[in-house]
Amino acid sequence: MTWTIALNGSRNSPGSGTGRQAVLIRRVGAFVLAGALTVGAASMFGTVAQADGFDWVDVIRIFLIAVSGFWLAWGACTAILGVLFDPPAVPRNEDGPWSKTAVLIPVYNENTAAVFARITAMYRSLERTGALHLFDFHVLSDTTNPAIAEVERQAWRRNLVRLQAGGRLYYRHRDKNIGRKAGNIADFIRTSGGAYDFMLVLDADSLMDGETIVEMVRRMEAAPGLGLLQTLPQMIGLTSLFGRMLQFSAGFFSPVFTRGVAALQGAEGPFWGHNALIRVRAFAQSCGMAALEGKPPFGGHILSHDTVEAALLARDGWQVRIDPDLQGSFEEGPANLIDYAKRDRRWCQGNLQHIKVLGAPRLRMWSRIAIVQGVFAYLSSPVWLLFLVASLAAPLFAPKPVYFDGRSLFPVFPHPETTVALALLFGVGALLILPKAMLLVRALLKGEARRFGGAVRLIASMFLELLLTSVLAPVHMMFQSRSVFQVLTGGDSGWPAADRDDGSLPFSACLRATWWMVLAGAAALVFAFEMTPDLFWWLVPVSVPLVLAPGLLYVTALPAIGRLSRRAGLLLTPYEVERVRLIRDMRVALEEGREAAPHARSVAAA
Amino acid sequence: MTDARPHLDDIRSRLERPDLSDAELTACLDEATAQLGLAATADDLLARPAGDAELRLALSCMALPQPSYPMTMPEHDLVPEKSGRAAFAFRKKRSAFLPALLRKR
Numbered sequence: 245m246t247w248t249i250a251l252n253g254s255r256n257s258p259g260s261g262t263g264r265q266a267v268l269i270r271r272v273g274a275f276v277l278a279g280a281l282t283v284g285a286a287s288m289f290g291t292v293a294q295a296d297g298f299d300w301v302d303v304i305r306i307f308l309i310a311v312s313g314f315w316l317a318w319g320a321c322t323a324i325l326g327v328l329f330d331p332p333a334v335p336r337n338e339d340g341p342w343s344k345t346a347v348l349i350p351v352y353n354e355n356t357a358a359v360f361a362r363i364t365a366m367y368r369s370l371e372r373t374g375a376l377h378l379f380d381f382h383v384l385s386d387t388t389n390p391a392i393a394e395v396e397r398q399a400w401r402r403n404l405v406r407l408q409a410g411g412r413l414y415y416r417h418r419d420k421n422i423g424r425k426a427g428n429i430a431d432f433i434r435t436s437g438g439a440y441d442f443m444l445v446l447d448a449d450s451l452m453d454g455e456t457i458v459e460m461v462r463r464m465e466a467a468p469g470l471g472l473l474q475t476l477p478q479m480i481g482l483t484s485l486f487g488r489m490l491q492f493s494a495g496f497f498s499p500v501f502t503r504g505v506a507a508l509q510g511a512e513g514p515f516w517g518h519n520a521l522i523r524v525r526a527f528a529q530s531c532g533m534a535a536l537e538g539k540p541p542f543g544g545h546i547l548s549h550d551t552v553e554a555a556l557l558a559r560d561g562w563q564v565r566i567d568p569d570l571q572g573s574f575e576e577g578p579a580n581l582i583d584y585a586k587r588d589r590r591w592c593q594g595n596l597q598h599i600k601v602l603g604a605p606r607l608r609m610w611s612r613i614a615i616v617q618g619v620f621a622y623l624s625s626p627v628w629l630l631f632l633v634a635s636l637a638a639p640l641f642a643p644k645p646v647y648f649d650g651r652s653l654f655p656v657f658p659h660p661e662t663t664v665a666l667a668l669l670f671g672v673g674a675l676l677i678l679p680k681a682m683l684l685v686r687a688l689l690k691g692e693a694r695r696f697g698g699a700v701r702l703i704a705s706m707f708l709e710l711l712l713t714s715v716l717a718p719v720h721m722m723f724q725s726r727s728v729f730q731v732l733t734g735g736d737s738g739w740p741a742a743d744r745d746d747g748s749l750p751f752s753a754c755l756r757a758t759w760w761m762v763l764a765g766a767a768a769l770v771f772a773f774e775m776t777p778d779l780f781w782w783l784v785p786v787s788v789p790l791v792l793a794p795g796l797l798y799v800t801a802l803p804a805i806g807r808l809s810r811r812a813g814l815l816l817t818p819y820e821v822e823r824v825r826l827i828r829d830m831r832v833a834l835e836e837g838r839e840a841a842p843h844a845r846s847v848a849a850a
Numbered sequence: 851m852t853d854a855r856p857h858l859d860d861i862r863s864r865l866e867r868p869d870l871s872d873a874e875l876t877a878c879l880d881e882a883t884a885q886l887g888l889a890a891t892a893d894d895l896l897a898r899p900a901g902d903a904e905l906r907l908a909l910s911c912m913a914l915p916q917p918s919y920p921m922t923m924p925e926h927d928l929v930p931e932k933s934g935r936a937a938f939a940f941r942k943k944r945s946a947f948l949p950a951l952l953r954k955r
Contacts, residue, residue: 380917400913401913404885404912405885410913410914411867411912411914414914414916430923433921433923434920434921435916435918435919435920436916436917436918436919437919437920437921437923524921528922529923530926531923531926532923532926533928534927536928537929556926600928603929604929605929
C-alpha cells in the first residue's frame with residue numbers, strides 16, 4: 245500500500261498574529277542593535293586605523309572588522325534575548341499520547357555496545373511511562389564494515405531477547421549508504437513511513453528520557469501545524485578537561501542561548517539533525533532533496549541536511565519549533581580538540597555547501613538568514629584571520645607621516661589613538677563576556693547555581709571556562725580557517741589517528757595536528773617584533789596559544805586533568821550533581837553489553 | 851493438529867502488523883525459538899493454546915522485518931529562483947557576451 249500525500253490547505257497557521265508581530269519586533273530589534281554596535285565598532289576602528297594615514301589596507305581592515313563585529317554582536321543579542329525572554333506556554337494534548345511514533349537510530353560503523361546500551365535505557369524509560377506500546381525502535385544501519393554490521397545484528401538479536409522487544413525493536417542494514425544520513429531516513433520513510441504518525445530522529449550517541457519523548461508527542465498532537473519539534477541536547481559522558489568544558493558550556497550557557505534562538509524563531513525554528521520529533525507526513529511531503537548539480541564540495545548530496553530540511557518544512561507552511569524547556573535530551577561529544585576539529589571539518593563542508601541552496605525557490609526570508617548564519621559560523625574564522633594578517637601588514641603599507649602640511653608653522657605629529665583602540669578592545673571583550681556575566685547573575689539570583697555545585701564553584705567554573713575558551717580560540721580559528729580553505733580548494737590533508745577510548749591523545753598526534761600553527765604563531769611574533777613592534781603585545785594573546793598548541797591539545801585531552809577538575813568541583817553539570825536514572829541505566833546496560841559483545845573497534849581492527 | 855491460522859491472525863493483530871504473511875511470521879517464530887533454545891518448533895508452538903508461556907516468550911522475542919508501509923517522498927529541486935537561474939545561465943554563456951577577441955579559441 246502506498247500513501248500519497250496531498251498538501252493540506254487547512255493546516256493551522258503557526259503562531260497567532262500577536263505572536264508573529266512580537267517575533268518580528270524582536271528580530272528587527274536584534275538586527276538594529278547588532279547593526280548599531282557594528283557601525284560603532286567599525287567607526288572606532290576607522291579612527292584607530294587612520295592614525296598613521298589612510299590607505300587601501302585600512303579599507304579592507306574596516307570591512308573585515310565590520311563583518312566580524314556584526315557576527316559577534318548578533319551572538320550577543322541572541323544571548324541577551326535569551327536572558328530577557330520567557331518562552332510562552334505551549335499547548336499539549338492532555339489526553340494523549342495516542343500517536344504511533346518510530347524512534348530512529350541511524351548508525352554508521354559505531355560502537356555497537358554503546359548504541360544498544362542507549363536503546364536499552366530509552367526502552368526501559370519509555371516502559372516506565374506506560375506508553376511503550378506506541379513506540380517502535382528502528383536501528384537504521386549504514387555501516388560499511390561487514391564485521392561491525394554482523395556485531396550489530398547479533399546485538400539486535402540479543403537485545404530482542406533481553407528486552408523481549410519483538411515487534412518493537414527493528415534492525416535494517418543498507419548495503420550502499422546513498423545520501424548518507426538523509427538518504428538513510430528517506431529510505432525508512434519510503435519503506436515504513438506510512439506506519440507512523442511521528443518519528444523521533446536520533447543520532448547514534450543520542451539519549452532521551454521516556455517522559456520527554458512522551459511530552460514531545462503530546463505537544464505535537466496538540467499542534468496539527470507543527471512539523472518539527474527540536475530539543476536542546478545536553479552533553480554527557482565526557483571526562484577530559486576539554487570534554488568537561490564543553491559539557492559545562494552546553495549545560496550552563498546553551499539553555500539560555502536556546503531561549504534567545506526561540507525568541508527569534510517564529511515558525512522557522514532550527515533543526516539540528518537529531519533529538520527532534522518530526523511529523524512523518526510533513527517530512528515526506530516537503531523534505532525530499534535532489535542532489536545538487538556539480539561535483540563536491542558544492543555539488544552532490546546535501547551533507548548538512550538538517551538546516552535545509554527545516555527550511556523546506558517552513559516553506560510548505562509547517563511550523564519548526566524549538567522548545568527550550570524540554571529536559572532529558574542528551575548526546576555525547578568530542579573528548580578532545582582534534583575530534584572536535586574533525587567533526588567541525590565535516591560540518592564546515594556541509595554548511596558552505598548551503599551557499600548553493602540560498603536561492604532555492606519559495607524559502608522564507610528567516611530560513612535564508614538561518615542558512616547565512618550557518619555559513620558564517622565557519623567564514624567568521626578566516627575573516628578574523630585575514631583581519632589579523634591585514635593588521636600586521638598595515639604599517640608596511642601606511643603612507644609616510646607628513647609633519648609639515650603647509651597649514652601650520654609647527655610640525656603636526658601623528659596622533660596615536662590608543663584610547664580609542666583600548667575602548668574598542670574593551671567593547672569587543674564586553675560583547676563576549678557580558679552575556680555570560682548576565683547568565684551568571686541570573687543563575688545566582690534564581691538559585692540555579694546549586695545545580696552546578698554551588699555559587700562559589702559556579703563562579704570559579706565560569707572563570708575557568710572563559711580562560712580555556714580564550715586560550716583555545718586562536719587554535720580553533722586556525723582549524724576552522726584551514727577547513728574553509730580545504731573545502732574551497734577541494735583538499736583535505738587528513739588527521740592523525742586519535743581514537744583512544746578515553747579520548748586522550750598521544751603528544752605526537754597533537755604535534756602532527758598543529759605543527760603548522762606553531763610555525764605560523766612563531767612567525768607572526770618574530771614578524772611583529774622586527775617589523776611592527778607597536779603590535780607585538782596586541783598579538784601575544786593570539787600567537788602564544790598557537791605556539792603552545794600541541795601542549796594545549798595534549799593537556800586538555802588528559803582524563804586525569806579532567807578528573808582533577810571534577811574532584812575540585814569545577815565545570816560540574818546538573819547531570820553530574822543530580823543522579824539521572826536514564827544515564828545510570830545506560831551505563832549499566834553498557835557494562836552488560838561490553839561483557840556480551842566484542843568492541844566494535846576491535847572487530848573493525850580485526 | 852490445531853489449525854495455526856487463527857493464532858497467526860491473532861498475532862498479526864496484536865503486533866499491529868497486518869503486512870506480515872503467514873510464511874514470514876512462521877519463519878520469524880522459528881528463528882525466535884532457535885535463538886531462545888526452545889525444543890519446540892514454530893508449528894509446535896502454534897498448535898498450543900494462545901496463553902502458552904513458551905509461545906508468548908517466543909512471540910515477545912521475534913526478530914521481525916520492518917513494517918512495509920511505503921510512503922512517497924518526492925525529491926524537490928533546490929536550484930535558484932529565476933534571477934538566480936539567469937545568473938547561472940549568464941555565467942555558463944558569458945563567452946557569448948565577450949568581444950570576439952577575448953573569447954577562448
